[in-house]
Amino acid sequence: MAKTTIAAPSSSVRQTQGTALQRFLQATEIDTRLLGMIGALLIIWLGFQLTTGGLFGGLFLTPRNLWNLTVQAASVSVMATGMVLVIVTRNIDLSVGSILGFVGMIMAITQAKILPPLIGFDNPATWIIALAVGIALGTAIGAFQGMIIAFLNVPAFIVTLGGLLVWRAGAFLVISGATVAPMDTKFRLMGGGAEGSIGATASWIVGVLACLVIVASIINSRKQRKRFGFPLRPMWAEYFLSTVGCVTVMIAVWVLNSYYMPVNLAKKYAEANNIPWPEGGLQIPLGIAIPVLMAVGIAIAMSFLTTRTRFGRYVFAIGGNPEAAELAGIKTRWVTVRIFALMGALCAIAAAISTARLNAATNAQGTLDELYTIAAAVIGGTSLAGGMGTISGAVLGAIVMQSLQSGMVLLRIDTPLQSIVIGIVLVMAVWLDTVYRGRAK
């Protein structure tokens, strides 16, 4: 739907014209924009690898850096998936960073100040209650802003600009600017780290399950198309896509499993589990971090929501032509409210990830995150003119942004210079996209 596919052939049989590359892209129905982004990401990675010590000695493409990269990108990519829907409907949400700060603070207060006297310290239900409170609050804030936008016709830019100030100040006021710490031990798992990872075996299981899902969905889509006699992809293309999908998943799992617990943590772990400390040290693979698993799960759920459900269809229809959507009988105002409510809920999940990671809530948490989130969505191909954008693109955009930041930290580039580079990259990415879209027409 939102994918820009290659111009369909004008006969029902797939034509075999054009260059080998064109034929290949046509047969596999790969989104060329997404392919371009993956290419750009690989170039960035390779560039940092070469500049941090050469192809084999570089610091960038190490399991440790890549593992950290995935964890650091989790929070923004969760919010970017929601921002896609917001921007697709020609709105904007400038308040996500402040909502993250406010909701994170409330979740922290809930688990550190309110719950312990009621249900005791370290109660197993603490993290669930805190997270539920956060999600409910985030959803309520988002729905409230959405209603002002949809029913009082105040532009989203203004409403969320107001929200940016209000919720940031709210995060300060609720506890007079204090920092709340520490977090509940189970809640902390959502932040990743040595404990907040699922380990090697579970990671492999997740990888295998992901492969099964990829293959099953390819088979299912082929079956569906066969049922109605639509043109099918050639078999080699199906095999190719399945193989690429599975190999990518497995490499990712392998990389994450190659990052071992730091020595002092491993020692603690060995003591706690009564394992004798061997001569060469213990190598305990961390595997996939829980926040990364959450982000991937949310990205899949959001992709499903945008491409497979009525709600997602309406979001894109409204973005393409609000008047037509209204005339087709879509309750456009309620769709807007639901989009902002969803955005609020995603902010709450991002807030859980970042407070858990920091093991504290501060009133400055999430400052400027709205800009990173919008940038991730836009770098990922979401059009500010509305009607276009993909979840996978936004997640890739978040990874691109985080890669630039991590890479520059490895290169010891000063913070102001980092901002300059990211700013320039953002503008260039959008310019390139405009050029690409101009050509595609």
Next chain:
Amino acid sequence: MTEQRTPLVEMKNISISFGGIHAVDNASIDLYPGEVVALLGHNGAGKSTLIKILSGAYKRDAGEILINGEPVHISNPRDAKGYGIETIYQTLAVADNVDAAANLYLGRELRTPWGTLDDVAMEAKAREVMGRLNPNFRRFKEPVKALSGGQRQSVAIARAILFDARILIMDEPTAALGPQETAQVGELIKQLKREGIGIFLISHDIHDVFDLADRVSVMKNGQVVGHARTEDVTKDEVLGMIILGKVPPKAIAGPGAMQSA
């Protein structure tokens, strides 16, 4: 026409104003099954506004709407669709960024037992309907934006007839089309008429619709000048109604008719 039958649609004494301006003032029109009524008038005569009240885009200030003789309440586009009223808007009102099938089913998507969109079934039905309307149409996977004016028009028409419309409203249906595509739309209107569908054709250009219509209703300054059967009047007489509000002898005068006549 056998005037004794119950009209399919009857809009009685409809009025609506926007900020003190009477866009439609005490207008009454009707439509019988299998009949094509052309609603004519200058730009700003109120014809599009009147018809948007029927299709649910605007809410009337006064008057009533009867369908098959029953008073009905239409306050939004969904209500209108519920009564089998489908509209093809002047602006086509398609969502540019999604494909033909998504547009055909916009607001009424087919779903699988799981509650998800059944895109394959929608595409299959879209191929079937589009095959009937415009056999050359093959670009099912592309956003509607990439289509030509005629192709977009066929998508808009297909959407209207897909759900067994009984009353079809076409606002300037051929304004954006070339001669060949216009002829195609003409054929289509005749076909739909044979199926017993009542059609309102709205146009400011009499030449577009005179040969297709059974009757004309003319509006001027928000009021109905008069009604006439096309066999009873000439194009020039209808032009007189449009421009001057002058009602020819065989036409029935409405409230907007020139008073001195």
